[in-house]
Amino acid sequence: MALALGCGQQQETETTAEITVTGGNKSNLGFEKLSEYGLFTGVLAELNPADGVIPYDLNTPLFTDYAHKKRFVKVPEGEQVKYTVNDALEFPVGTILIKNFYYPNDFGKPEQGERIMETRLLIHKEHGWEALPYIWNDEQTDATLEIAGGTKKVSWVHYDGNMKTLDYSIPNKNQCKGCHVRGAEMTPIGPKARNLNGKYTYTDGEMNQLLKWQELGILSGLPDLANVDKMPVWDDAHADLYKRGRAYLDVNCAHCHRSDGPGNTSGLFLTYEEADNAKLGYFKAPVAAGRGSGGLMHDLVPGKPDSSILYYRMNSTDPGIMMPELGRKTNHDEGLMLMQAWIAALAEKQ
Amino acid sequence: MKNFLPLLAVLCIAVVSCNTEPNWQDIEKQLQEQLILVEDGGTVKIPAGHYKFTGSLSLEGKKNITIKGAGMQETILNFKGQTDGAEGLTISDCENVVIEGFSVQDTKGDGIKSRKVNGIVFRDVTTEWTDGPKTTNGAYGFYPVMCENVLLEKCVANGASDAGIYVGQSKHIIVRNCTAKYNVAGIEIENCLYADVYENDAFKNTGGVLVFDMPGLSQSGGYVNVYNNKIYNNNLRNFAPEGNIVGTVPPGTGVMIVATSHVAIYENDIEDNRTMGAGIVSYASSGKTWDDTTFNPYSKAVYIHDNNFDRGFGLADMSNDLGKLVSVYFGFNVPDIIYDGTIDPDVLDANGNVLEEKRICIRNNGNATFANVDFPNQFQNIDEDITKYDCSHPAIEKANPQLTKLN
Numbered sequence: 001m002a003l004a005l006g007c008g009q010q011q012e013t014e015t016t017a018e019i020t021v022t023g024g025n026k027s028n029l030g031f032e033k034l035s036e037y038g039l040f041t042g043v044l045a046e047l048n049p050a051d052g053v054i055p056y057d058l059n060t061p062l063f064t065d066y067a068h069k070k071r072f073v074k075v076p077e078g079e080q081v082k083y084t085v086n087d088a089l090e091f092p093v094g095t096i097l098i099k100n101f102y103y104p105n106d107f108g109k110p111e112q113g114e115r116i117m118e119t120r121l122l123i124h125k126e127h128g129w130e131a132l133p134y135i136w137n138d139e140q141t142d143a144t145l146e147i148a149g150g151t152k153k154v155s156w157v158h159y160d161g162n163m164k165t166l167d168y169s170i171p172n173k174n175q176c177k178g179c180h181v182r183g184a185e186m187t188p189i190g191p192k193a194r195n196l197n198g199k200y201t202y203t204d205g206e207m208n209q210l211l212k213w214q215e216l217g218i219l220s221g222l223p224d225l226a227n228v229d230k231m232p233v234w235d236d237a238h239a240d241l242y243k244r245g246r247a248y249l250d251v252n253c254a255h256c257h258r259s260d261g262p263g264n265t266s267g268l269f270l271t272y273e274e275a276d277n278a279k280l281g282y283f284k285a286p287v288a289a290g291r292g293s294g295g296l297m298h299d300l301v302p303g304k305p306d307s308s309i310l311y312y313r314m315n316s317t318d319p320g321i322m323m324p325e326l327g328r329k330t331n332h333d334e335g336l337m338l339m340q341a342w343i344a345a346l347a348e349k350q
Numbered sequence: 351m352k353n354f355l356p357l358l359a360v361l362c363i364a365v366v367s368c369n370t371e372p373n374w375q376d377i378e379k380q381l382q383e384q385l386i387l388v389e390d391g392g393t394v395k396i397p398a399g400h401y402k403f404t405g406s407l408s409l410e411g412k413k414n415i416t417i418k419g420a421g422m423q424e425t426i427l428n429f430k431g432q433t434d435g436a437e438g439l440t441i442s443d444c445e446n447v448v449i450e451g452f453s454v455q456d457t458k459g460d461g462i463k464s465r466k467v468n469g470i471v472f473r474d475v476t477t478e479w480t481d482g483p484k485t486t487n488g489a490y491g492f493y494p495v496m497c498e499n500v501l502l503e504k505c506v507a508n509g510a511s512d513a514g515i516y517v518g519q520s521k522h523i524i525v526r527n528c529t530a531k532y533n534v535a536g537i538e539i540e541n542c543l544y545a546d547v548y549e550n551d552a553f554k555n556t557g558g559v560l561v562f563d564m565p566g567l568s569q570s571g572g573y574v575n576v577y578n579n580k581i582y583n584n585n586l587r588n589f590a591p592e593g594n595i596v597g598t599v600p601p602g603t604g605v606m607i608v609a610t611s612h613v614a615i616y617e618n619d620i621e622d623n624r625t626m627g628a629g630i631v632s633y634a635s636s637g638k639t640w641d642d643t644t645f646n647p648y649s650k651a652v653y654i655h656d657n658n659f660d661r662g663f664g665l666a667d668m669s670n671d672l673g674k675l676v677s678v679y680f681g682f683n684v685p686d687i688i689y690d691g692t693i694d695p696d697v698l699d700a701n702g703n704v705l706e707e708k709r710i711c712i713r714n715n716g717n718a719t720f721a722n723v724d725f726p727n728q729f730q731n732i733d734e735d736i737t738k739y740d741c742s743h744p745a746i747e748k749a750n751p752q753l754t755k756l757n
Contacts, residue, residue, distance in 0.1 A: 148382040151404075169434050173386050174408040177443075184411070184443045184466070262442065262465065265495050265519060267566040278566070278641040285638050286593060287564060290459065290489025290512050295592030309593070320436050320458035320488055329433070 030132045034119055034143035039074060039098060045116055045140040047100055052077060054216065055202070056209055058195045060234040060247040063332040064101060065166055066158070067117065072098040073191065075218045083210075083221035085229070086273055088188040089196075097122040097188055106157040117152060118170045119143050122180065122188055129186035131176030147173040166329060175326055178262060179255040189255045194229040194272070231272065235334060242349060245342030246272055248335060252314075252324060268299055268310075281310055289313075292321045303347025305340045314339060372400040374428070378407075385409045385417075393417075396452060398424035406435030413445040419452030422476045422506065430456040430480075436488070437463045438477075445469055446754055455480050461510075463493040469753055470494060472502045479509030483532045485589050490516040491533065494523075496568065499751040503527050511589055512596050513538035514555070517545065519568050522751040525550060534590045535560045535599065536581075541571040544749040550579045557596075557603035558584040558623065563610045564595065565633070565645035572612040573746050581605060582621040585667060598636045600625045600670035609633040611650040611708070614746050618657045625666040625673045625684065627659040627718065630710055632692035635725050648694035650708040653743040659686035659718035675723065679732055686718040687736070690725040711741040 031037055034044070041050050049055055053074045061069060075081060076094035084090055091097070102116040119134045134143035135150050149172035155165045171178075180186050196209045210228065213219035222228070231247045232239035250272035256263030257270040266287050269279040278284060281299030286292070286309055294312040301307040313323035315336055322328070377396075384394050390413040398420035407427075409415065417439075419425025429438050436459025441447055446469040453476035454461045461477030464470050477491030491507035494500050495518040505528045507514025514533035517523050523545040529552075530536030536552030538560040539545045552558035558581035563571050581604045590597040599606060602625030607613050609632055620627040633640065633647035640647070666673040666684045676684050689710060697708040704710075712720065720736035723729055 147386050148379045149405075150379075167433070169405070172382050172408070174382075174410040175406075175435075177410050178408070178440075181443075264568065265465065267568075283639070283641070284566065285564075285595065285640070287567065288489060288493075288495075288512070288516075288518065290594065291485060291591035292489075293591055293593035297593050318458065319432055319434065320486075325436055326434070 029130070029147065030121070030123070030145055032145055034134045034136075037096070037121075039072065039096070044142060045136075047072075047116075053098070054213070054218070055200070056191065056196060057198070057200055058190050058251075059198045059231045060195060060244075060251045061190070062251050063328060063335055065168060065328050065330045066107075066156075066164075066332075067101040067103060067168070068114075070100040070102065071190070072100075074098070080218055080220040081213065083193060083219060083223070085193065087182075088190075088192055089219075091124050091188065091191075093124050093126055095124040097191070099190075103154050103156045107159050108157065108161070115154060115156075116140060116143075117154060117168050120176070122176075122186075129180070129188070131173055131180060131186065133170055133173060133176065135170050146170065149173075149175065169329060171326065178326055179324075181255075181262060182258075183260045190251075192231075194231040195251070197225070197228050197230040198233070234338060241342060241345055245338060245345075248338055248342075252335070256324070281308075290320065292316075292323070294321070300343065300346075302349070303344055305343040308343055311336070311339055311343060372426070374400050374402045377401050378403050378405065382407055388412065388415060390414055396420070396425050396427075400426045400428065402431060403427060403429050403438070404431055404433050406432075406437045407439045409439070409441045409444060409447070411443045412447075415444065415446070416448040416450065418448070418450045421451045422453045422474050425452035426455065427452055428455045429458065432456075432458045436460065437493075439463070440465065441467055441470065443467070447471070448473065450474055452476075453478065457488050459488045460490040460493045461488060461507075463490070463495065464497055464500075465495050467494070467497045467500075469499045469751075470497055470501070471753060472505050474504050476506040476508070477510070477514070478506070481509075483509050483511070483534075483586060483589050485511055485591050487511045489513075489594075492516065493518070495519055498522055499753055500524070501526075501751055501753055505529075506531075507536070508532050510534065511591060512594060513560070516540065517542050519571075520545075521569075522749050524548075524749055524751055530555060530558075532586065534586075534588055534596050536584065538562065538596070539571070539574055540564060541567050541569055542574065543569065543571055544573045544747065545571075546575045546577075546749040548575070548578045552579060552581045553583045554586055555584045556586045556588045556590075556601045557599040557606055558582075558620075559605045560596070560599065560603075560608070561606070561610045561613050562595070562608045563633070563645075563647075565640035565642035565647075570645065571610055573749075574610065574613045575746050575748065576605065576613070576615045577617045579618045580621075581618055582623065584623045585625075587669060595636060595638065598670075600667055600672045602626065602667040602673060604628055606631070607649050607652055608636070609645075609647045609649055611646075611648070611652070612746055613649070613651070614653045614655075614743070616653070616655045616657060619660075620657055620686075621660040622662050624661070624664055625670075625676060626688045627661060627686035628654055628657075629688045629690075630654075631690040631725075634692060635690045646694065648692055648697075649710070650694060650697060650704075651710075651743055653711045653713075654687060654715065655711070655713045655742070657715045657718070659715055661686055675729065679723070679729070680721070683719070685721040685734065686715070687712060687720045689720070689722045689739075691722045691733075692726055706741070707743070709741050709743075710739055711743055712736055712739040713742055 079092040082090035136143040254271040284299040393416040438454040438457040441464040479487040489512035500523040510533040513535035514530040536555035604620040604623035666676040
């Protein structure tokens with residue numbers, strides 16, 4: 001006698017589900033392989049810039065799980081970048097911004113080689129900026145376009161001599177816009193005049209980057225350098241502590257936490273230019289932090305980092321609590337020390 | 351008779367062995383790729399099944415998109431192993447999106463967040479935390495924020511540590527035929543303009559339906575209709591993480607209006623909420639301060655009418671100061687409607703009375719009892735005279751979200 005009582009729950013198929021979608025294929029986004037762009041000459045992993053590809057650095061960079069960065073820009077021949085006072089410089093259509101993320105195998109010994117994890121391209125197309133994430137293969141011969149991002153395990157010997165291992169996350173294409181956006185438009189974040197305003201050691205000698213770009217004929221409208229704002233290097237002990245803290249917050253937070261950024265729902269605005277302490281979070285109640293508030297009452301309490309939600313969230317690696325929300329998985333110990341000192345010193349500044 | 355016993359044994363075993371783990375599959379990369387590649391006007395279909403995710407999914411910058419599962423019981427997206435991002439699904443900078451037919455479980459942060467979307471429908475979708483109501487659960491189940499033309503219908507929100515269904519800083523919203531249970535706030539409308547909340551079930555939350563205005567945000571709210579809902583048995587302990595404003599809601603709250611004006615609460619069944627059926631308070635009663643000079647902390651032009659209030663018998667919940675206060679003064683006879691007594695000095699006429707169009711009006715609620723607890727004077731002149739509030743307001747304009755893509 002067959003049992004009529006079948007186990008309904010066991011009817012699921014063993015095969016991988018096929019998501020069906022109307023429209024949608026990987027056409028026309030970009031080259032499949034990084035090498036196809038011709039941005040580097042010789043061995044790709046050596047990142048030797050081709051003609052017209054200019055290396056650059058930032059006074060205060062974004063923290064990305066201790067990954068080191070090699071940044072380049074390619075401005076189309078005959079075109080120029082326009083100087084702007086506060087936000088990213090105005091790059092012409094056709095510009096490619098290139099950001100390579102790598103880990104030296106031993107942070108204390110550069111001669112031990114390195115591993116490149118990903119290269120992020122920001123390409124200024126006719127319709128606006130387009131972000132394309134490329135993941136490097138283990139052989140380090142090339143990188144492949146992966147719009148859904150990915151994860152790769154990486155290990156390195158850290159500054160303190162200890163081995164660290166990390167499941168490094170490469171963002172997906174949508175997540176790029178999670179930070180690289182103003183209003184509804186994609187935008188570069190790093191190359192702002194005040195963050196470029198510093199020296200770089202080129203193959204032909206050291207020079208201020210803005211002056212160099214002007215000399216190369218790719219930057220227009222640069223005022224007298226004395227009148228150009230300069231963001232401090234965040235870990236320069238000789239620089240002004242208040243400005244260092246503001247620089248760190250601007251670079252790590254303000255792409256979202258600004259009035260036209262994705263974090264504007266919070267009412268907490270952390271741009272370098274923000275002058276209103278209420279918007280900077282002084283005694284501000286959290287809006288939708290959930291357990292991100294850590295039981296604390298205010299975003300920022302001058303003099304008291306341990307009472308400040310801002311510090312609490314930067315000091316967390318729980319995905320439901322941590323800030324920034326994307327782009328890191330580990331804490332930035334040195335950055336946190338700066339934030340402690342910065343918040344503590346705010347009591348005096350009042 | 352003898353022959354039935356072995357058969358019975360086999361039947362029992364068959365039934366018991368049906369409760370095995372579902373077959374969890376990984377479609378994360380595929381699904382995210384499709385969400386990136388789908389063209390305007392397209393549909394992403396997720397078949398029936400159980401799927402595990404390690405990171406947030408996102409849809410961004412698209413128009414006229416449908417994301418459709420096989421049903422909230424059939425297509426299950428589980429984020430218990432989430433290591434990247436806080437939300438389950440985020441939708442941003444889109445137009446005309448329909449989210450339909452699946453469940454989002456156990457996200458580290460909010461379940462589904464839609465930000466800056468014009469035209470969004472959530473239908474037959476569940477957000478839930480499968481381990482019950484916990485402080486470590488994400489804050490919001492459904493989280494449309496800075497959106498316009500929003501419809502949530504036939505959805506279920508379960509276990510959120512702030513609000514199950516939360517709509518913030520948005521315009522033209524309908525929440526209808528939804529179920530909100532085991533959340534701190536069942537349904538919360540915050541800093542929204544033109545919202546209709548109707549025919550929902552809000553039960554076993556800390557507070558059933560909240561209408562709040564908070565300072566320092568992109569817009570202030572008002573013009574909210576809450577009607578034909580069943581708001582009952584909202585006596586759950588407040589499990590919100592400390593510091594959140596929703597943590598001030600006392601267990602046993604049916605409906606609470608904070609700092610919002612032009613609100614109508616009518617034709618609801620408000621039953622078995624032990625501390626207050628309906629509460630009308632100003633932001634100052636929360637104990638929080640604010641710096642926003644444009645913010646008005648008072649609730650005005652509130653009209654509570656034609657509701658069925660039935661509290662049942664028993665003390666208010668005492669885990670919260672308001673509950674303790676209410677118990678001290680009222681014992682077992684906790685009033686159905688509580689007003690904190692704060693008055694906006696800017697809306698008084700020459701005689702010191704509140705302008706008619708700004709009054710709090712309470713009418714036709716059967717035998718509902720009332721108290722003005724006189725918060726501004728430290729509860730010295732508690733006044734239970736409900737007739738002082740016997741007035742009415744014209745109907746509030748319906749929310750009327752414009753939604754072109756309804757299927």
